[in-house]
Amino acid sequence: xxxxxxxxxxxxxxxxxxxxxxxxxxxxxxxxxxxxxxxxxxxxxxxxxxxxxxxxxxxxxxxxxxxxxxxxxxxxxxxxxxxxxxxxxxxxxxxxxxxxxxxxxxxxxxxxxxxxxxxxxxxxxxxxxxxxxxxxxxxxxxxxxxxxxxxxxxxxxxxxxxxxxxxxxxxxxxxxxxxxxxxxxxxxxxxxxxxxxxxxxxxxxxxxxxxxxxxxxxxxxxxxxxxxxxxxxxxxxxxxxxxxxxxxxxxxxxxxxxxxxxxxxxxxxxxxxxxxxxxxxxxxxxxxxxxxxxxxxxxxxxxxxxxxxxxxxxxxxxxxxxxxxxxxxxxxxxxxxxxxxxxxxxxxxxxxxxxxxxxxxxxxxxxxxxxxxxxxxxxxxxxxxxx
Numbered sequence: 001x002x003x004x005x006x007x008x009x010x011x012x013x014x015x016x017x018x019x020x021x022x023x024x025x026x027x028x029x030x031x032x033x034x035x036x037x038x039x040x041x042x043x044x045x046x047x048x049x050x051x052x053x054x055x056x057x058x059x060x061x062x063x064x065x066x067x068x069x070x071x072x073x074x075x076x077x078x079x080x081x082x083x084x085x086x087x088x089x090x091x092x093x094x095x096x097x098x099x100x101x102x103x104x105x106x107x108x109x110x111x112x113x114x115x116x117x118x119x120x121x122x123x124x125x126x127x128x129x130x131x132x133x134x135x136x137x138x139x140x141x142x143x144x145x146x147x148x149x150x151x152x153x154x155x156x157x158x159x160x161x162x163x164x165x166x167x168x169x170x171x172x173x174x175x176x177x178x179x180x181x182x183x184x185x186x187x188x189x190x191x192x193x194x195x196x197x198x199x200x201x202x203x204x205x206x207x208x209x210x211x212x213x214x215x216x217x218x219x220x221x222x223x224x225x226x227x228x229x230x231x232x233x234x235x236x237x238x239x240x241x242x243x244x245x246x247x248x249x250x251x252x253x254x255x256x257x258x259x260x261x262x263x264x265x266x267x268x269x270x271x272x273x274x275x276x277x278x279x280x281x282x283x284x285x286x287x288x289x290x291x292x293x294x295x296x297x298x299x300x301x302x303x304x305x306x307x308x309x310x311x312x313x314x315x316x317x318x319x320x321x322x323x324x325x326x327x328x329x330x331x332x333x334x335x336x337x338x339x340x341x342x343x344x345x346x347x348x349x350x351x352x353x354x355x356x357x358x359x360x361x362x363x364x365x366x367x368x369x370x371x372x373x374x375x376x377x378x379x380x381x382x383x384x385x386x387x
């Protein structure tokens with residue numbers, strides 16, 4: 001097999017490939033089959049860059065999403081390069097790999113008109129040391145038991161889900177977090193957690209790595225500590241978030257520094273990215289604030305930054321839902337994303353409060369059918385359905 005000789009996230013230009021890396025030394029061209037079904041075969045080639053190709057009667061249906069993947073692989077630096085794998089983004093499974101095969105299978109299904117909840121996010125506790133005004137934590141009283149969460153995870157995996165994300169409150173305050181991460185079949189899904197970082201220690205970071213966590217996400221709202229603390233409404237929150245990032249990196253985890261940007265914080269983006277560079281994270285993730293304050297000019301600025309940074313060697317790549325959900329795929333809610341609230345109720349995303357059922361009394365597949373039957377989630381939308 002072609003070898004990716006040592007771990008790095010530093011990319012350097014070369015004549016044959018603008019994103020050649022000295023660690024990406026291709027000794028031979030090697031083809032890996034990602035999917036082989038009746039009427040369709042999808043392969044991944046190593047030849048200085050990764051490239052997907054499809055053959056068979058159904059290949060024409062798959063060309064649009066294969067082109068999107070190939071365009072990103074050729075024009076954007078990855079989050080990290082490991083031996084024999086490329087992690088294009090911390091939000092995606094390694095390429096090639098068994099979970100990436102599930103991504104391809106899900107995209108084929110969607111291309112044929114059968115939508116799959118590729119990402120399922122879980123609220124697993126109401127507990128949190130922060131008191132953020134923007135918190136999307138759902139209302140309710142009941143908290144799913146660990147066995148009920150495991151059952152919902154199994155149902156999601158059976159539906160084709162390949163990204164499981166544990167989110168707000170603070171997952172680190174759920175005693176069974178490590179048990180839940182370990183429970184997930186890592187041949188079927190990658191696992192991410194969002195945490196404000198208040199509870200992170202080197203020991204916790206090492207346990208997360210041992211349990212198989214794919215990506216640790218820590219939000220930083222400003223490079224000015226008091227401003228970040230004001231968002232979290234906790235003194236010292238900035239220092240603890242930075243400590244959490246460093247703990248994750250020291251433990252060998254993929255680490256994403258995230259931020260939610262509103263119109264009045266647009267001027268902070270460059271400083272935040274520079275800070276992400278200084279910390280050495282693998283990706284800087286920009287999410288549009290749910291307050292609806294971003295203008296078209298703001299989004300154009302985010303997209304310019306996205307393409308410029310990802311087209312420049314060195315430093316962490318940028319993920320921006322302005323691009324991913326705007327230009328690339330459209331709003332994911334109810335199409336590729338499903339959210340399970342702490343009491344078991346299910347929504348199309350954390351930003352759309354309407355419940356379509358509860359996992360305590362209705363199979364997840366039936367709830368997904370109800371979501372898909374809602375005409376708001378049909379067709380491509382470049383802005384959030386909840387807007």
